[in-house]
Amino acid sequence: MAIREGEVQEFTLEQLKHLVSERALRGETILLNMGPQHPSTHGVLRLLVELDGETIVSVVPDIGYLHTGIEKHCEHRTYTKIIPLTDRIDYLSPMSNNLAYVMAVEKLMGVEVPLRAQYIRVILTELQRIASHLVWLGTHALDIAAMSVFLYCFREREMILDIFEMVSGQRMMVSYFRVGGLWRDVPEGFEEAVRAFLKLMPARINEYERLLKKNPLWLRRTKGVGVISPEDAIAWGVTGPSLRGSGVNYDVRKAQPYSSYDHFEFDVPLGENGDVYDRFMVRIEEMRQSLRIIDQALRRLPKGPYITPDRKVTPPPKEELAWSMEALIHHFKFWTEGFSPPPGEVYHAVESPRGEFGVYINSDGSPRPRRVHFRAPSFVNLQALPIMAKGSLVADLVAIIGSIDIVLGEVDR
Amino acid sequence: MGTVGNPMIAMAPGQKTGELGVAVTTLEEALEWVAAWGRTRAMWPLLFGLACCAIEMMATQASHYDLSRFGMEIMRASPRQADLMIVAGRVSRKMAPVVRRLYDQMTEPKWVIAMGDCASTGGVFNNYAIVQGVDEIIPVDVYVSGCPPRPEGLIEGILLLHEKIRKGTRSGSSR
Numbered sequence: 001m002a003i004r005e006g007e008v009q010e011f012t013l014e015q016l017k018h019l020v021s022e023r024a025l026r027g028e029t030i031l032l033n034m035g036p037q038h039p040s041t042h043g044v045l046r047l048l049v050e051l052d053g054e055t056i057v058s059v060v061p062d063i064g065y066l067h068t069g070i071e072k073h074c075e076h077r078t079y080t081k082i083i084p085l086t087d088r089i090d091y092l093s094p095m096s097n098n099l100a101y102v103m104a105v106e107k108l109m110g111v112e113v114p115l116r117a118q119y120i121r122v123i124l125t126e127l128q129r130i131a132s133h134l135v136w137l138g139t140h141a142l143d144i145a146a147m148s149v150f151l152y153c154f155r156e157r158e159m160i161l162d163i164f165e166m167v168s169g170q171r172m173m174v175s176y177f178r179v180g181g182l183w184r185d186v187p188e189g190f191e192e193a194v195r196a197f198l199k200l201m202p203a204r205i206n207e208y209e210r211l212l213k214k215n216p217l218w219l220r221r222t223k224g225v226g227v228i229s230p231e232d233a234i235a236w237g238v239t240g241p242s243l244r245g246s247g248v249n250y251d252v253r254k255a256q257p258y259s260s261y262d263h264f265e266f267d268v269p270l271g272e273n274g275d276v277y278d279r280f281m282v283r284i285e286e287m288r289q290s291l292r293i294i295d296q297a298l299r300r301l302p303k304g305p306y307i308t309p310d311r312k313v314t315p316p317p318k319e320e321l322a323w324s325m326e327a328l329i330h331h332f333k334f335w336t337e338g339f340s341p342p343p344g345e346v347y348h349a350v351e352s353p354r355g356e357f358g359v360y361i362n363s364d365g366s367p368r369p370r371r372v373h374f375r376a377p378s379f380v381n382l383q384a385l386p387i388m389a390k391g392s393l394v395a396d397l398v399a400i401i402g403s404i405d406i407v408l409g410e411v412d413r
Numbered sequence: 414m415g416t417v418g419n420p421m422i423a424m425a426p427g428q429k430t431g432e433l434g435v436a437v438t439t440l441e442e443a444l445e446w447v448a449a450w451g452r453t454r455a456m457w458p459l460l461f462g463l464a465c466c467a468i469e470m471m472a473t474q475a476s477h478y479d480l481s482r483f484g485m486e487i488m489r490a491s492p493r494q495a496d497l498m499i500v501a502g503r504v505s506r507k508m509a510p511v512v513r514r515l516y517d518q519m520t521e522p523k524w525v526i527a528m529g530d531c532a533s534t535g536g537v538f539n540n541y542a543i544v545q546g547v548d549e550i551i552p553v554d555v556y557v558s559g560c561p562p563r564p565e566g567l568i569e570g571i572l573l574l575h576e577k578i579r580k581g582t583r584s585g586s587s588r
């Protein structure tokens with residue numbers, strides 16, 4: 001259906017025919033609009049909810065309110081200049097998006113990444129996972145009316161953002177990873193800052209858990225709510241904590257280790273019942289595992305270069321420009337023209353805080369990709385919402401949306 | 414990253430702001446002054462986030478930056494109860510009519526802050542999908558630059574708006 005500018009989009013009964021039940025068309029059940037401006041839809045999700053009394057009969061998500069055209073935009077950016085765009089897809093985990101994208105380009109060009117860069121990438125993406133889970137926990141708890149958790153979570157998140165600002169100069173939109181390594185080495189004081197965080201965080205995670213785990217209100221709102229069976233979850237392509245909450249052991253970090261994740265020991269927490277509570281516990285436990293990974297990576301952080309010496313994908317060092325004409329020409333060509341991967345296509349996936357985040361690049365041998373596609377976990381996970389919500393009470397819908405942890409920027413891209 | 418640039422706004426406590434000694438001539442003026450003072454002391458922003466900037470807006474309200482220091486902590490989810498709209502994020506072509514409708518539903522007097530580059534100018538997304546600045550659809554009082562603006566940036570934007578209200582400049586009158 002075409003959207004005319006200047007009009008809020010309305011549904012007609014004709015369009016809803018196969019989306020809601022027959023009874024809705026006869027007017028026996030209520031059709032309720034939720035969003036796109038609603039405090040609990042985590043952005044601009046719009047839902048059409050069909051209600052029989054207080055019971056949900058069907059849910060029809062209407063997405064696209066944040067469609068940004070990022071994939072199309074990538075087609076006329078050089079490979080390096082796409083990195084800042086990937087930040088803005090899933091804005092709660094820019095590091096994971098950066099990582100997926102640069103690793104896809106590295107795969108396409110066969111670039112080797114120095115071990116130090118790989119380890120720093122692991123540290124930062126795991127910090128990002130914790131930061132993202134903190135936002136999720138804060139907002140999810142806020143939706144179920146636990147205000148203090150929100151304040152606690154954002155307090156700790158500031159520590160992570162400070163570390164990000166230290167390494168990249170930006171709090172959220174970091175764009176820190178480059179094809180072949182990192183933008184620059186981590187600054188002095190980085191290790192101390194991460195250590196301080198590692199020292200503080202375990203107690204804080206226990207605190208969040210204590211606040212909620214034994215809280216009878218929280219239990220009644222989350223246990224047995226929004227259940228999805230492992231079979232359904234797999235069939236709908238759900239990934240990430242939402243899948244593991246149903247007890248399916250699939251984590252890209254274990255299944256196809258990348259960026260030397262196989263060097264570290266960690267467990268993949270699993271749920272049993274696939275309800276809101278289990279997804280909550282999986283994420284809490286994941287934060288602990290992330291701390292474990294960061295601790296190992298930091299202790300074993302090797303010395304060495306932070307970016308590959310391959311001049312095809314890295315600009316020459318700044319000092320060289322002062323005396324080498326070739327370096328100057330190369331520098332100029334690198335920043336104006338970019339580099340050209342060989343023709344072909346590539347897909348690379350990483351485990352983002354929300355699930356399998358994949359990047360598909362189709363190159364025609366020019367400095368700009370022919371097509372870039374992002375496999376956004378939120379987009380796929382959102383499909384499972386109608387199944388989870390079916391038959392539950394309307395008040396539970398808010399808890400269920402929160403438990404899938406969608407980011408609309410990623411759903412609509 | 415960037416902040417709105419008037420370092421004079423954040424004043425030390427007890428510092429003279431120069432407005433306390435306003436010479437009031439008529440009763441009407443006096444009442445207007447009181448009303449403007451009141452409006453800046455209890456603003457109710459619309460609880461409404463669009464994209465990445467909304468996360469920084471949440472960080473601004475949360476413990477570390479604590480927006481309630483400026484009497485701004487009550488966010489209303491209903492536009493009928495709000496008098497400030499913080500457009501936090503990119504506005505897509507599909508979302509634009511919704512934003513306009515929300516603005517229309519807010520009661521007068523009302524103000525708008527365009528938070529971030531996307532809301533101000535379209536930002537990095539100069540393409541078919543994004544409205545190139547929310548001022549295409551609604552009047553804007555304060556633009557806050559940055560992608561996303563730091564919480565300090567947003568706070569400064571809010572203080573700038575407070576000053577604007579105290580000076581009695583009408584909403585959208587600059588356009």
Ligand code: SF4
Nearest residue numbers: 465502529530531560
């Ligand atoms: S200005 Fe930047 S951070 Fe804000 S919505 Fe736009 S892209 Fe996101």
